[in-house]
Amino acid sequence: MKNEVEKISVYPVLADALMLPYYVSSIGIDDQFCFERPNEYYHTQIYIFIEGKGEISAKGKSYSVMPYYACYLPKNTPHKYYHSSEKFKSWWISFGGYDVERLFEIFKINDFCVFNIQESNKLLHIIERIYNCLIKDKLYGNYYASAMLYEFFIEFYKCTKKLKASK
Secondary structure (H helix, E strand, O other), rough: OOOOOOOHHHHHHHEHHHHHHOEEEEEEEEEEOEEOOOOOOOOEEEEEEEEEEEEEEOOOOOEEEEEEEEEEEOOOOOOOEEEEEEEEEEEEEEEOOOHHHHHHHHOOOOOOEEEOOOHEEEEEEEEHHHHHHHHHHHOOHHHHHHHHHHHHHHHHHHHHHHHHHHH
16 A cells, blocks of 8 residues: 555546446545535445544444444435544545445445454455556546456455454
8 A cells, every 4th residue: 555645536537437337436545634524425435444543423323433444335425524633544435336236235234334344455455456447547447447346345345244243
């Protein structure tokens, strides 16, 4: 992972990608500060916290988060987060597609939730590959990212399933 990166975001051209079962609408790594999205956001999001501490809230629930925590936010979920340490960095990815909701229903992840994902190295590697793909290939990047996004979902599910099984 590139620790020297302070803030980078990618908002790929969607065009035909909107017809794919999964597509990336935005992705980035940045220092999180105080942010509130009181209105609904059209795309589903996953945050993976990698540095510092903070809090994230949605649907009347608040969670303290730190490295190795991940958050799943379904589309149309107003939310807010803020830092409680000097640094508070995360990877984030927003996505859509005609099959997203069904896949996460199969995973039994269909509401705002936070997970402690200790085994997240592969997950971080995949999100970095998605990011690099979108940066390097502006024309076809989201097609390749769609395939990697499916791999990301499976790895995310594996991380959360291990957590549920250990309770």
